Amino acid sequence: xxxxxxxEGVTVGLNAVIVAVTEGVPRILSVPWQGADExxxxxxxxxxxxxxxxxxxxxxxxxxxxxxxxxxDLSLGYVEQLYTFGDRDREPPGERQGRRALSIGYLxxxxxxxxxGGGRWRDWYSFFPxxxxxxxxxxxxxxxxxxxxxxxxxxxxxxxxxxxxxxxxDIAFGLGGARWDGERALDRYELLYEAxxxxxxxxxxxxxxxxxxxxxxxxxxxxxxxxxxxxxxxxRRILATALGRLRGxxxxxxxxFELLPREFTLLQLQRVVESLAGxxxxxxxxxxxxxxxxxxxxxxxxxxxxxxxxxxxxxxxREVLHERPAPGVGLPEMPEPAATRGGGLDxxxxxH
Amino acid sequence: xxxxxxxEGVTVGLNAVIVAVTEGVPRILSVPWQGADExxxxxxxxxxxxxxxxxxxxxxxxxxxxxxxxxxDLSLGYVEQLYTFGDRDREPPGERQGRRALSIGYLxxxxxxxxxGGGRWRDWYSFFPxxxxxxxxxxxxxxxxxxxxxxxxxxxxxxxxxxxxxxxxDIAFGLGGARWDGERALDRYELLYEAxxxxxxxxxxxxxxxxxxxxxxxxxxxxxxxxxxxxxxxxRRILATALGRLRGxxxxxxxxFELLPREFTLLQLQRVVESLAGxxxxxxxxxxxxxxxxxxxxxxxxxxxxxxxxxxxxxxxREVLHERPAPGVGLPEMPEPAATRGGGLDxxxxxH
DNA sequence: ACCCTTATTCTCTATTTGAGCATAATTGAA
DNA sequence: TTCAATTATGCTCAAATAGAGAATAAGGGT
Numbered sequence: 001x002x003x004x005x006x007x008e009g010v011t012v013g014l015n016a017v018i019v020a021v022t023e024g025v026p027r028i029l030s031v032p033w034q035g036a037d038e039x040x041x042x043x044x045x046x047x048x049x050x051x052x053x054x055x056x057x058x059x060x061x062x063x064x065x066x067x068x069x070x071x072x073d074l075s076l077g078y079v080e081q082l083y084t085f086g087d088r089d090r091e092p093p094g095e096r097q098g099r100r101a102l103s104i105g106y107l108x109x110x111x112x113x114x115x116x117g118g119g120r121w122r123d124w125y126s127f128f129p130x131x132x133x134x135x136x137x138x139x140x141x142x143x144x145x146x147x148x149x150x151x152x153x154x155x156x157x158x159x160x161x162x163x164x165x166x167x168x169x170d171i172a173f174g175l176g177g178a179r180w181d182g183e184r185a186l187d188r189y190e191l192l193y194e195a196x197x198x199x200x201x202x203x204x205x206x207x208x209x210x211x212x213x214x215x216x217x218x219x220x221x222x223x224x225x226x227x228x229x230x231x232x233x234x235x236r237r238i239l240a241t242a243l244g245r246l247r248g249x250x251x252x253x254x255x256x257f258e259l260l261p262r263e264f265t266l267l268q269l270q271r272v273v274e275s276l277a278g279x280x281x282x283x284x285x286x287x288x289x290x291x292x293x294x295x296x297x298x299x300x301x302x303x304x305x306x307x308x309x310x311x312x313x314x315x316x317x318r319e320v321l322h323e324r325p326a327p328g329v330g331l332p333e334m335p336e337p338a339a340t341r342g343g344g345l346d347x348x349x350x351x352h
Numbered sequence: 353x354x355x356x357x358x359x360e361g362v363t364v365g366l367n368a369v370i371v372a373v374t375e376g377v378p379r380i381l382s383v384p385w386q387g388a389d390e391x392x393x394x395x396x397x398x399x400x401x402x403x404x405x406x407x408x409x410x411x412x413x414x415x416x417x418x419x420x421x422x423x424x425d426l427s428l429g430y431v432e433q434l435y436t437f438g439d440r441d442r443e444p445p446g447e448r449q450g451r452r453a454l455s456i457g458y459l460x461x462x463x464x465x466x467x468x469g470g471g472r473w474r475d476w477y478s479f480f481p482x483x484x485x486x487x488x489x490x491x492x493x494x495x496x497x498x499x500x501x502x503x504x505x506x507x508x509x510x511x512x513x514x515x516x517x518x519x520x521x522d523i524a525f526g527l528g529g530a531r532w533d534g535e536r537a538l539d540r541y542e543l544l545y546e547a548x549x550x551x552x553x554x555x556x557x558x559x560x561x562x563x564x565x566x567x568x569x570x571x572x573x574x575x576x577x578x579x580x581x582x583x584x585x586x587x588r589r590i591l592a593t594a595l596g597r598l599r600g601x602x603x604x605x606x607x608x609f610e611l612l613p614r615e616f617t618l619l620q621l622q623r624v625v626e627s628l629a630g631x632x633x634x635x636x637x638x639x640x641x642x643x644x645x646x647x648x649x650x651x652x653x654x655x656x657x658x659x660x661x662x663x664x665x666x667x668x669x670r671e672v673l674h675e676r677p678a679p680g681v682g683l684p685e686m687p688e689p690a691a692t693r694g695g696g697l698d699x700x701x702x703x704h
Numbered sequence: 705a706c707c708c709t710t711a712t713t714c715t716c717t718a719t720t721t722g723a724g725c726a727t728a729a730t731t732g733a734a
Numbered sequence: 735t736t737c738a739a740t741t742a743t744g745c746t747c748a749a750a751t752a753g754a755g756a757a758t759a760a761g762g763g764t
Contacts, residue, residue, distance in 0.1 A: 010362050010406055012438075012454065052438070054362055054452035060438040084436040084456055086364075086404075086412045100406035102364065102454075104436055171673050181677035267710080285753065287712075292751090308710025309760040321523050325533035619741080637722065639743075644720090660741025661729040 009099035012052040014064045015235065017082070017242035018074065018108045019124070020115045021259050026275045027121040028239065029072070033232045045120070047235045048072065049103070064106050072119060078109040078258040080249075082241050090204060090234045105238035107245060109258040125278075126229045127239055130173075131185055134280045137174075144226050145192075146175060151223065152195035182278055183248045189240035196223055199230040200237075247277055252326035254295060257316040265303055265311035266290065273329050286329075294320045295327055361451035364404040366416045367587065369434070369594035370426065370460045371476070372467045373611050378627045379473040380591065381424070385584045397472070399587045400424065401455070416458050424471060430461040430610040432601075434593050442556060442586045457590035459598060461610040477630075478581045479591055482525075483537055486632045489526075496578050497544075498527060503575065504547035534630055535600045541592035548575055551582040552589075599629055604678035606647060609668040617655055617663035618642065625681050638681075646672045647679055 018029040033046035050067035057063030061079055068076055082105040115121055125132040129140050153165040166176075172187040174180030193201045202222050230236060250256045250273060259272050270286045290296050296314040303311045320327045370381040385398035402419035409415030413431055420428055434457040467473055477484040481492050501521040508514045518528075524539040526532030545553045554574050582588060602608045602625060611624050622638045642648050648666040655663045672679045 010364055010404070012362055052362070052452075054440075058440050060436065060454075081435060083433060084412065088406075088410050100404075102412075176674070178674040179677045183678070265711090282753070282755090283710095284712080284714090284755080289752085305710080305761050307762075308708080309712080309762095311711055322528070322530040325531045326535070617742090634721095634723070635741095636724080636743080636745090641721090657730050657741085659731070660739080661731095661743080663742060 011099050011101045012054075013049050013101060013103040014052055014060065014067075015047045015049040015103050015105045015238050016064060016068055016076075016108050017047060017105065017239055018068070018076070018110060019242070019246065019259070020110045020112055020121065021272045021275050022112050022115055022121070024271045024275050026124040027115065028124050028127075028242075029074075029119045030122050030231070031119060044232070045229075046232045047105075047238060048119075049235075052104075060104060061106070064108075068108070073116065074110055074114050076108045076110060078107075078255055080107045080245075081105070082107050082238065082245055085234050085237065087234070090200075090237070103234065103238065105241060107242045109255060111259060111261060113261065122229065124239070124243065127231070127236055128185065128189065128243065129228050130188065130226070131182075131243065131278050133180065133182075133278050134274055137180070140227065141173060145173060145197075148197050148223055148226065149173070149175075149191070149195060152197070183244045185244035185247065186237070186240045187244075189237060192226055193237070197226045198228065198236070199225050200234070243276075250276060250329055252328040254316060254320065254327050256329060260316075263299055263301070263313040263315050266296070266314060267311060269296070269314070290329060293327065294323055295329070363451050363453045364406075365401050365453060365455040366404055366412065366419070367399045367401040367455050367457045367590050368416060368420055368428075368460050369399060369457065369591055370420070370428070370462060371594070371598065371611070372462045372464055372473065373624045373627050374464050374467055374473070376623045376627050378476040379467065380476050380594075381426075381471045382474050382583070383471060396584070397581075398584045399590060400471075401587075404456075412456060413458070416460075420460070425468065426462055426466050428460045428462060430459075430607055432459045432597075433457070434459050434590065434597055437586050437589065439586070442552075442589070455586065455590065457593060459594045461607060463611060463613060465613065474581065476591070476595065479583070479588055480537065480541065480595065481580050482540065482578070483534075483595065484630050485532065485534075486626055486630060489532070492579065493525060497525060497549075500549050500575055500578065501525070501527075501543070501547060504549070535596045537596035537599065538589070538592045539596075541589060544578055545589070549578045550580065550588070551577050552586070595628075602628060602681055604680040606668060606672065606679050608681060612668075615651055615653070615665040615667050618648070618666060619663060621648070621666070642681060645679065646675055647681070 016029075020027050020029075029048055030045045031048050033044050048068065048071065050063075050071070052060065052063050057066060061081065065076055065079065068074060084102055084104045086100070086102040088100065130138060130145055132138060149169040153162055153169060156162045156165060168187075168191060170176040170178045171181075172184055172191050189198070192198045196202065202225070231239065246255075256269070256273055256276075260269060266287050267283070269290065270281055270283065273286075274281055294317055297317040299313045299315055301313040303313060305311075368381075372379050372381075381400055382397045383400050385396050400420065400423065402415075402423070404412065404415050409418060413433065417428055417431065420426060436454055436456045438452070438454040440452065482490060482497055484490060505514055505517045505521060508517060520539075520543060522528040522530045523533075524536055524543050541550070544550045548554065554577070583591065598607075608621070608625055608628075612621060618639050619635070621642065622633055622635065625638075626633055646669055649669040651665045651667055653665040655665060657663075
């Protein structure tokens with residue numbers, strides 16, 4: 001059961017989403033990019049990446065660590081493989097040079113203290129403004145995303161396809177009575193890509209999956225993109241994958257402490273969780289949750305106060321790994337967002 | 353920030369873990385294997401796999417579907433990418449032919465009706481006998497795994513390393529007061545591999561990460577492997593990844609219905625969940641859970657009875673995707689396994 | 705002393721779990 | 735026909751968890 005095929009000319013790129021949280025802002029490291037993208041300045045930026053050296057790197061993760069440490073002065077703590085992307089059509093035409101490119105995305109977490117002046121630490125939400133709901137659902141969704149998606153839904157001639165699109169849009173963005181699910185960050189980005197609502201789609205000549213009514217190459221017909229910084233190649237897709245994965249992970253593994261100093265206040269911890277989850281949390285209940293779950297333990301020490309009563313310093317409690325099968329900060333199911341209710345796109349269904 | 357490296361000679365294999373559940377037994381499809389493994393018959397079997405044809409396959413997943421459908425008469429429903437493996441040292445020496453092999457693992461779910469006579473549908477737990485706890489913790493753990501791991505722990509000269517090993521073993525296998533976590537199937541397999549307790553380790557000449565006291569090549573010193581069917585290359589590792597991932601997934605996405613006919617009884621549903629999760633569930637509470645969560649809805653129809661009172665037929669309720677952010681069967685945290693308590697390996701800690 | 709800010713403790717209620725008892729509807733055997 | 739076995743389904747009760755917020759504590763500044 002082996003099919004013989006020419007696998008020559010495959011290039012393996014290792015891409016790192018390197019995350020840190022500073023002052024409540026989740027940030028990722030980006031680097032300049034001198035590729036052949038024809039698009040504007042916004043895509044002249046990339047995730048740090050390098051090629052796998054098959055003769056040198058014993059494992060993929062070691063390869064990643066090698067050149068991250070060669071090229072930055074970061075020391076990566078937690079590293080996790082995310083996904084391998086290899087769509088032929090997800091590269092800009094200028095980049096395709098006869099060889100097929102795979103990119104393996106990695107998620108790496110570093111502590112705030114590692115955020116130096118060197119690289120560009122971009123606010124993660126500058127790439128996905130619709131993902132930050134700490135202050136409630138962003139107006140961007142009601143003002144831009146929802147109408148644009150509605151147009152995309154209506155843009156299909158086939159009524160079954162319209163239902164399908166409406167369903168996907170509702171579930172991804174929590175419209176029409178559906179609830180917002182922070183972990184679906186990739187679904188949301190992919191949907192916008194398919195609908196031609198992000199710059200990369202235009203660059204790749206994506207025509208929203210049989211986007212009837214629009215000419216494939218009729219560039220004047222492209223809808224206005226939703227705001228949000230682009231990246232070269234498929235790097236914003238990798239970034240969305242990382243966001244969704246990390247949001248899921250913090251719920252059942254104590255990875256959040258990789259982003260914090262050894263000792264921290266509960267509010268610091270809460271802010272880091274909130275910044276990644278993209279939702280605001282109830283302070284007293286959050287405290288009860290992490291304390292009761294045995295995730296943290298108090299050191300006797302106190303902070304030098306910054307504003308109010310001094311807070312106790314806590315540290316991660318390693319023993320929790322013994323006690324619970326899935327120790328994490330178990331985010332609440334967010335309260336129903338009053339804002340976007342009702343005006344949704346309505347429903348149908350398609351799995352995947 | 354691109355490092356130039358020779359990426360020639362990389363081969364991309366697409367591997368499928370194709371899962372079905374029949375009569376309460378979770379099964380995966382395997383195929384014969386004529387590779388250069390020197391080991392015994394047990395490794396002459398493989399996951400179905402094929403090579404990516406970079407010129408032909410537009411996406412990785414399409415490539416996978418192409419040759420699965422070419423080579424079997426299965427129609428894959430749900431397909432999900434698992435992980436990309438590329439350790440140089442995880443292939444048997446005979447297989448390394450100058451080129452580096454990456455394997456991208458996929459998980460695919462098919463319905464019971466697809467299980468034909470064609471392939472070999474192996475009981476998933478025949479590869480991982482320690483993972484099936486439906487009848488409580490298997491005696492295999494207390495009888496074989498625990499003592500063998502204890503020897504491995506003691507096999508290190510360095511006391512810090514011993515603590516580290518003990519910690520990992522405890523958490524992975526739920527020993528020493530730690531709780532069993534079904535999703536750590538990969539951790540468990542990797543631990544056994546490192547400890548030289550599975551056949552593949554011997555084949556690959558792994559010396560349990562600085563296994564002092566054993567000669568690297570002194571084959572007579574190898575510990576007896578833990579029972580369980582082997583596979584060629586790193587396929588058992590992919591299989592373990594799939595098991596852990598699927599166990600996690602059924603908790604928050606309704607993928608379980610991909611394995612069931614369109615209409616089913618609640619007991620059928622429960623048996624499928626149990627078979628994958630590897631634990632037994634409380635019947636009445638399971639019923640309450642899935643009904644109350646809105647995951648299923650009754651059709652008026654009844655089964656033709658098989659033994660007792662006829663059961664109502666249910667079907668998956670698509671609308672649940674609108675109502676809950678993470679619809680799944682939310683497994684309970686298993687009751688404390690009375691059997692393995694107390695006799696554990698004791699504790700220390702190491703993240704990851 | 706009083707106000708502002710943040711921390712921390714508690715209460716109260718509603719919901720979700722865990723466990724098990726009781727009842728219902730079949731089939732097959734006595 | 736009646737009973738035993740078997741599976742389905744409904745219901746209860748207590749414990750644990752989650753959501754919301756009041757009340758109190760401990761700092762700084764004016």
